[in-house]
Amino acid sequence: MNTESNHTPDDIRETVSALDHLAKREADAAPPGLEDRIFLRTAASLRDPSARAESNAPAPAPIPLWNRTPFRLAAAIALVVIASLFFFIPNTPSGTTDFVNQNTDLILEELDSILAVAYATDPYPELDSIDAELSELLNNDSFSELDAWLETEEAL
Amino acid sequence: MHAMTRTTTAEPHQVDSLLERAADHDDNAWRELIALYARRVYAAAKAHIASPELAEEITQSVFVTIAEQLTTGKYVERGRFESWLFRIAMNRVRDEARRAKRHAIPTDPASFDPIPADPVSVPADSASELTHLRTALAQLPEADRTIIELRHHAALPFATIATILEEPVGTLLARHHRALRKLRSIMESANEGTTQ
Incomplete structure (x- = not known):
């Protein structure tokens, strides 16, 4: 797979050859149509760089419970009611x-x-x-x- | 759509021209770039990750990044596209390997099943040697493995690898040599273990 092997020391020549063989086998075993699929899935990013940003943008984080206005209102009302009970009920x-x-x-x-x-x-x-x-x-x-x-x- | 399975090398000026055209949203130039590099990125990722699906996912995400950087004018590595591309690729591979390690279930290495041979017809001895080699490769330290993957799977020249790893070429050559000797030694030890 690599063409720059003229100066390979003798002690590793065999290992280099085995590695190049392995690399070639793995590249050849790439799933058929790899390049076509990569093109189809990435061409949109080339045309519109924001495409991925939009599709992969993380979902907005859920609003924390106590940041929700209705909950705040309900909590305030509950407090007032409890305080009133203490003051007004015998x-x-x-x-x-x-x-x-x-x-x-x-x-x-x-x-x-x-x-x-x-x-x-x-x-x-x-x-x-x-x-x-x-x-x-x-x-x-x-x-x-x-x-x-x-x-x-x-x-x- | 025509199939793209060509994996060749291109002169730097040809690559620069393809990059310029791709930045101008030229689909054909983009196809050419993918044809030139996708398989090499895939091979380097697959060597490290082992999962073909994940290797393809990494390859895709690398090209999405390239497309975004090209079209938004953020690509400034003129003349050093290969080192830039494979730096992105190896970072993705490392991130994925870390994530996989975090979620890995501890297993006794002795109980590993042999890695199945690729569905390409090869002599039994050769297939077993390759399995043996993959297993040995997986035992190398991360840094040694990266050099080997960039050199042999990504088919990069030493000068480009030196740029990616930000090391002098001489140091890189020495490290590559040492990594291969380690690999050989691991394989020899494994052979001794099986023959005893």
Whole structure:
């Protein structure tokens, strides 16, 4: 297959000859009509170089899920609805939450009155009254309901 | 359509003229170029890839690239068409070989079936020798294999191969010689293995 073999060293002459023989066999064994097929499939590129670019252009990548406007809108609506549920729908189960809220309000009212007394006058002479108020608060029957509830919870 | 099976060589000035005409969308010039080079590109690809279908696909993609470069004025290798063509071809072959390697299922080389002989009538001894030679060729390092394929399958002169591989001709000659000695040694070792 190669014509440039005049200077082939003796030690590789046989290998060169075998290789040339192999190469010729492989070239001769090329599928019939190879050149015609190559011409038919490539002539379009010669006439219009953009032909292949168009046909072989990769398909546009799918739009990422979160880039899709409808999905964004749906996500925003879902967020608003969930937030509204938290704000506007009364807490359930009503029993436990109402009970805690009522007692919290009572404690805050008591503290308010204690602080009002303390700051309206010299705090030291009024310490006794503050103490009395706190004792009254701590002994208040309103906590008995809380205690009962806590005991029930512990029992569970 | 007339069949194109001619594989000859052309003078550089003839090739340049064909290239100019092809760049002007001359189908006949394009046919001539394909007739001159397609089979050699195919042979070089087939030597490396072994699959005839893939070798034809590579050949086609090389010519598509050539057509695009010619018609868009990007071909600037005037007078060095062969080295340019085969550089593109060998890059494609290497890419394909890498891709094939990535997807290859590991197999015990000892269990390889003998490569079937081409459907051309040849004496049994010759067919087996060629199979033996192909197997040995596949065992050569990539760089040695490339030189042999460019030289013997693509039928390129050493000067052109030197341009493609960007090496001095002297170095290339030495490397070619070494590659062939390695090939011979692989074949001899295999022979010793089978005769023992």
